[in-house]
Amino acid sequence: MNTTLPEKKLLGLEVLRFISAMAILVFHYQQFAYVGLKLVNYQADQQPFYLLLKWFYIHGGLGVQFFWCISGFIFFWKYQNAIHEKIISGGKFFALRLSRLYPLHIATLLLIAILQIIYVGDYGNFFVVHNNDVKHFILQLFLASNWGGQGFSFNAPIWSISVEVLVYLFFFLVLRYIGKAAWISILVLIISGLIKYLNLTESFIVDCIIYFYLGGLTAQIFKATEQTKYQKFILVLSLVVIICPLVLLNEDSFEKIKHFFLIFFAPALIYLGAMELKVSQNIGSLIEALGNMTYSSYLIHLPFQLFMVLLLGALNIAIPFYSPYFFTLYLALVLCLSRFIYLRFEKPMQDFIRLRAKAL
Numbered sequence: 001m002n003t004t005l006p007e008k009k010l011l012g013l014e015v016l017r018f019i020s021a022m023a024i025l026v027f028h029y030q031q032f033a034y035v036g037l038k039l040v041n042y043q044a045d046q047q048p049f050y051l052l053l054k055w056f057y058i059h060g061g062l063g064v065q066f067f068w069c070i071s072g073f074i075f076f077w078k079y080q081n082a083i084h085e086k087i088i089s090g091g092k093f094f095a096l097r098l099s100r101l102y103p104l105h106i107a108t109l110l111l112i113a114i115l116q117i118i119y120v121g122d123y124g125n126f127f128v129v130h131n132n133d134v135k136h137f138i139l140q141l142f143l144a145s146n147w148g149g150q151g152f153s154f155n156a157p158i159w160s161i162s163v164e165v166l167v168y169l170f171f172f173l174v175l176r177y178i179g180k181a182a183w184i185s186i187l188v189l190i191i192s193g194l195i196k197y198l199n200l201t202e203s204f205i206v207d208c209i210i211y212f213y214l215g216g217l218t219a220q221i222f223k224a225t226e227q228t229k230y231q232k233f234i235l236v237l238s239l240v241v242i243i244c245p246l247v248l249l250n251e252d253s254f255e256k257i258k259h260f261f262l263i264f265f266a267p268a269l270i271y272l273g274a275m276e277l278k279v280s281q282n283i284g285s286l287i288e289a290l291g292n293m294t295y296s297s298y299l300i301h302l303p304f305q306l307f308m309v310l311l312l313g314a315l316n317i318a319i320p321f322y323s324p325y326f327f328t329l330y331l332a333l334v335l336c337l338s339r340f341i342y343l344r345f346e347k348p349m350q351d352f353i354r355l356r357a358k359a360l
Helices: 011-033 050-084 090-123 134-141 156-177 182-197 204-225 230-248 251-273 281-292 294-314 324-359
Strands: none
Touching (some): 011 050, 011 281, 011 294, 050 251, 204 251, 294 324
């Protein structure tokens, strides 16, 4: 008889992942205003539903750092003991990760390479991203596009995944050969923070380590305080950390401290998001579906934008950039396409690779 307890579903984190993905989609909506590599006739405050979505339009790019923080929580939650106690091998760990990331990355890389060639033929320049040469294509093939600050290329959003896979390796080695104690996570954060503060490198790898380990430390604190007398205190503290700055800060002051703010805001929100959500099975399934769409929406939105630009250009139709109907259609199509890709390509490829890896 199987006595294994079912894995806890972090539905709150799935909601946060989806909101972060939406923030990035809204933030990158401005790319429809590009002609080649430049914004043309762009008025930020005239974008659709601007008053409602202003923070996403301006700060939606922070969704990447928030994703890193969520990843850190999930990885520490799911793999910390298994890696430290050598229950899971390095080969299996990276097979699990790359089976999730690599197939869609390669598919979107090839797609956007073709679309950029067509765009250059029509407009004489690349769309939004300019480092689309053989060197950067090879780097992209190995998920190495931003290991050394090489700039954005091809399907530009993959830059954050390129950085994160190195942090996966760092995470695995630290757990396997150093330990899993919370003080180790704190030490990693102190060293990374000093490197960032002293500006010893401009690499995004240090940023990713900071946010990933902030999420990881949050997971360690959550496990240590779950169902204890300290949990309510941390929940109240988290609410204060989240609400007070949003109430007290104006746009100018927030811009100056946004990254400092995020290192407190993200763990606090994630701690709250890790609390169990008691919802119906249908609602739970819907939340899981939304969470599963985040990676595909992240990787396909730039190729989809480029496709729409080419299609409307071929039909001699000006892009209705400021139209709320066009904006709504764009988001709806990206989400529908993301769901289709997850079900028909991303998940089947993931299962196929994992099955083959298990047979080796």
